[in-house]
Amino acid sequence: MDVRQLRYFLAVVDHGGFTRAAEHLLIAQPSLSQTVKGLERELGVPLFHRVGRRVVLSEAGEELVGPARVVLRDLEAARAAVDDLRGVRSGRLDVVAMPSPGVEPLTSMIAAYARSHPAVTVDVEAAFTPEEVTGAVRTGRAEIGILGSDRPFRSAEVDVRHLEQQPLVLIVSPRADTFAAGDAVRREELDGHRVVVSQRGSLMRWLVDDALAAGIRVDIAAEVAHRTSVLPLVLAGVGHAVLPSSWTPLARQMGLRVVRIEPVTALHVAVVSRPADLTPAARAFLAVADQHATAPTRPA
Secondary structure (H helix, E strand, O other), rough: HHHHHHHHHHHHHHHOOOHHHHHHOOOHHHHHHHHHHHHHHHHOOEEEOOOOOOOEEOHHHHHHHHHHHHHHHHHHHHHHHHHHOOOOOOOEEEEEEOOHHHOHHHHHHHHHHHHOOOEEEEEOOOOOOHHHHHHHHOOOOOOEEEEEOOOOOOOOOOEEEEEEEEEEEEEEEEOOOOOOOEEEEEHHHHHEEEEEEEOHHHHHHHHHHHHHHHOOEEEEEEEEEEEEHHHHHHHHOOOOEEHHHHHHHHHOOOEEEEEEEEEOOOEEEEEOOOOOOHHHHHHHHHHHHHHHHOOOOOOH
């Protein structure tokens, strides 16, 4: 078994088939197929089931995915460590982030990181739950994860650095702003109002569902999976939106009113990483995260 075989195997997994994997790797498909078949012969088990033109992972293939990612990540870490001694600062850092922490604090941290490491490309992948983030980090698909949860996050599988708390705020639709003047509203004041919500499982959706359970008549006007659609829908007058305070600067730039929701519910933001064998690029990013965590809290 060699590194090329593992890289080709993962390319087929990540791109959903041999044709797209070969295009991504810039090699001929027969060469890719022969390499994967060679790996299967060495292991003595099929890694894929061929179903017509499609391929699906076998049980053995599913078991190999995680260890293969870790092997390639460890190899990158070893190469980066040697490069670091030679003064090489280029490379790539793989990050996975949930939507709201991906607005802030990730934007500020990448900006600070880019000033110190301009030759490193930061590749950010999307995830929607803390479990997806930790899974990507644990299996080596990413080195750094940024997540938000309804309480301080803890894990026995990854290292956790707590960054900040983001109180939930109401982004007010300009066509339905009947709230009193001030910088806060109580949940009961949402009674009779239309809102744009995210998918179930998010803290923002939980607050709306909790209000409904308490008898507050909130009308869900739209449910969107893509968080980037929320502010345009609010601006178009579809409804108000509950979001973490990380969205406040963007909302205000669009001319939208932002008010605090009382009683306060906060999103707890953390950065996670593998306990050991990180690349120099990842260690440098964690240093930026530590600086962010100790910086004065920004106003909501």
